[in-house]
Amino acid sequence: MPLDAKPGMDFKVIGTRPVRPDGIDKVTGRARFGxxxxxxxxxxxxxxxxxxxxxxxxxxxxxxxxxxxxxxxxxxxxxxxxxxxxxxxxxxxxxxxxxxxxxxxxxxxxxxxxxxxxxxxxxxxxxxxxxxxxxHVTDVEEAMKPSAPVLHADMFTDGVEPRPTKASNIASRVEFGHGDVEAGFQQADVIVEREFRTEAAHQGYIEPHAVVASMGADGYAEMWCCTQGHFxxxxxxxxxxxxxxxxxxxxxxxxxxxxxxxxxxxxxxxxxxxxxxxNRPVKLVMTRDEVFRASGPTSSSYVKVKIGAKKDGTITGAYAELAYQGGAFRGSPVDMGAMCTYACYDLKNVQVVGYDVVVNRPKQAAYRAPGAPQAAFGVESVIDELAQKLGMDPIDLRLKNAARDGTKSSYGPTFGPNGLIQTLEAAKNHPNYKVKLGPHQGRGVAVGFWFNFGGQTAVSMNVNIDGSIALAVGTPDIGGSRASMGLMAAEELGIAYDKVRTIVADTASLGFNDVTEGSRVTFSSGLATVQAARDAIKKMCGRAAQMWGIPEDAVEWKDGHAHPAGANAGNFPPMSLADIAKDAGNTGGPIAGHCEVNAEGAGISFATHLVDVEVDPQTGRTQVLRYTVIQDAGKAIHPTYVEGQYQGGAAQGVGWALNEEYIYGKDGRLQNAGFLDYRIPVCSDLPMIDTVIIEVPNPGHPYGVRGVGETGIVPPLGAVGNAVSHACGHRMTVVPMSPPRSLKAIKG
Amino acid sequence: MSKITVSATVNGDAADFVCDATETLLDVLRDRLGLTGAKEGCGTGDCGACSVILNDRLVCACLVLGAEAQGAKIETVEGLANGETLHPLQRKFIEHAALQCGVCTPGFLVAAKSLIDHNPDPTEEQVRYWLAGNLCRCTGYDKIVRAVLDAAAEMREANHAA
Missing domain, CATH: 3.90.1170.50 (Aldehyde oxidase/xanthine dehydrogenase, a/b hammerhead)
Incomplete structure (x- = not known):
């Protein structure tokens, strides 16, 4: 069945805000974590x-x-x-x-x-x-020097011709772009070039890794663990x-x-x-110290950005060089960072070179839009500085160069419909952009991009005897996705939300599912849920046809009921899902819908963030006064959870921008492996976080859904950096902008 | 290692247990009494996921020894609801979507209850500073603060009506 968009998008339950199915368990202590x-x-x-x-x-x-x-x-x-x-x-x-x-x-x-x-x-x-x-070596720039201790004797930089003959800590070189950047810079009236550095941040989930494994003498085993991907x-x-x-x-x-x-x-x-x-069950749980020292974090980075523009703001050339350490193994997200670097802009001449570097640190793990925030920090800072030099409003400069429908992206593909322009316009018109600032205060703007992914997905939908629905998905729910799946199932079937119970099934009960990552769950499992519902509907129409003694294609599904399709099909009263379910045993047995798919058509997502800060001139401490997230969701299935993703991404980005960093001693040991010294934002650090949901439907999803989870962490480093730079009167180039760094910037 | 015998009251019920001298109250609650609502997020008192109320005082259960609970009155997230009736804080957390993953939620609920017990009419700033010992990595705290303020308002109204 083709993935037709819902005609007219006249949703009944999509876009409402019901309570989540796991809510009671999670407020009573009954929910079982790792x-x-x-x-x-x-x-x-x-x-x-x-x-x-x-x-x-x-x-x-x-x-x-x-x-x-x-x-x-x-x-x-x-x-x-x-x-x-x-x-x-x-x-x-x-x-x-x-x-x-x-x-x-x-x-x-x-x-x-x-x-x-x-x-x-x-x-x-x-x-x-x-x-x-x-x-040992723990610093990314040190690790790239020819004199650095080499971690792996068999590491010869990939992506370089001819292949190096000497082993190094540079695992690979990647390059993206098009046009001729040097020619672009020749046409520029103004060029800004700067170097930036970001320290490593940890994902900082409150639940440490935990697992119970049990293997019997017969070699069969069971495992229970907290993971984003049990398959x-x-x-x-x-x-x-x-x-x-x-x-x-x-x-x-x-x-x-x-x-x-x-x-x-x-x-x-x-x-x-x-x-x-x-030969017994074994439980392993990490301490917080182990979580910091041995899991996560993201890459620390060196980022060089050079952008040239004409007097009217048109960008003529954009270049960037990125070096990300991925810990002790190849695989830092520098490739994705390089692809995202200039994705927000429509550029004729653009080139990004990235280096994947190994150091003596824990193997990096993905962290929300992996690789994108570091590069965006550099680019959004330089764009801000260009706006200053050109005397332009920073939103206007971005609007002039923003990627849009039909833009050939800096990493290759041509973009389809997307909401970047709308987020920028909404930012410009937002009341928070017009608030007058006081002394030691600064305002920052930044944009951000994330691809969003699809991937392997399997969903099973059982129609129960009483007309309720058991929906089994294979993507762990990390932020309320079971509620979104329930909404999509209810919408498609035409029944009430509370008739659907969504569970995350174990690995023996469903086909393979890729990990919950890449903002893919509401898109992919949602798409599969809609398809599974259509499969179930087809079967239910067949059962109704059988009971009415008419051909299957003479039955249609409307508002949760099978109807004869037109007067020629016969005059039968509509049959509800519950009616059909009740008689399933007499009409062919259990009714279930399935979908196994490699979901394609994930929709790109853009955001614009606004932030106002005040930097204490005595201590260098930055207080966030106002924060606004404006992001394209395609279609917000459950708007409250979309807002939650926006707010959570912004909060993590603010923490990274202002406080969070891995601090290594000369001995190569981590010095702040705990929540006291690795300080994530606490409740009193943040204001309310305002959100605006833009909806430019993704043509690749039947309801227009785009992933929303990751984009929100891309702009904050740049937005906060720009705000602090204006408050301090000095361009900030190192993340985190902790009090000592800001104080130094103020004192000069 | 010889064990210590302890008698306490947990959520209104008598709770007798034995524990090692090195076991924390959090270990006892989770491993000996089967009350896994309180979570160990750090074990060092930095995250508040194990918040419980001990003799009317908000504490991190990971910083209290099980043996110290002799004769104590302990309240955990499992004791918040009255049978099937949720505490207003629990209901407001669900309504406001003040949780995403939910692992910090038990600690926030207990800490917020302690706040409202002490101050039925907190300002946003008072909520933010009272809850500053509880880490949430998912929400950015916005919806948590709104849920607590809303619950406090509802409870004041209910008390007023009564």
């Missing part, structure tokens, strides 16, 4: 982690730990067969359990399972690891342990935040290995 699950006979696991930033692991002696009463299993690198592992997953294996070297402080070296936590902790102290300490967890954990995928069933618990940080495995394959060895 660490809330226990199994009979369960052991407690703990992971031994490297105290060194870079060292060769000469030997690991676990004999004393095994002798401790209550210790049931110890696993090390020897318990994973690297020879049998897909080369594409080798970095994942090395990250979950170090092999010949430890590559960062916090790198897992061994794990134990014991009868209780004190015994497990004691056992870790009895494991003897003989390290040969190696020189991914199943496939990787099974593979790294040499187990058939079908023998491992993974259930996703409620997830206490992810933001990209739970799109990979850390503990899960280790828990499975421990359980296999102990």
């Amino acid at each position: 660490a809330d699950f226990n199994m009979p006979g369960q052991l407690t696991g703990r992971v031994l982690r490297s105290p060194h930033a870079h060292a060769r692991v000469k030997s690991i002696d676990v004999s004393q730990a095994l002798k401790l009463q209550g210790v049931k299993a110890v696993v090390t690198r020897d318990d994973f067969n690297a020879d049998a592992v897909d080369p594409a997953l080798m970095d994942v294996l090395v990250n979950v359990m170090a092999r010949d070297k430890v590559l960062y402080e916090g790198h897992a070296v061994a794990a134990v399972a014991a009868v209780d936590a004190p015994t497990a902790r004691q056992a870790l102290k009895l494991i003897k690891v003989d390290y040969e300490i190696l020189p 991914m967890v199943r496939n990787i954990s099974a593979h790294l342990n040499g187990v058939d995928v079908s023998k491992l069933r993974v259930t996703a618990s409620e997830i206490g935040g992810g933001f990209g940080g739970k799109t990979t495995v850390f503990l899960e394959p280790v828990a499975l290995a421990l359980s296999r060895k102990a």
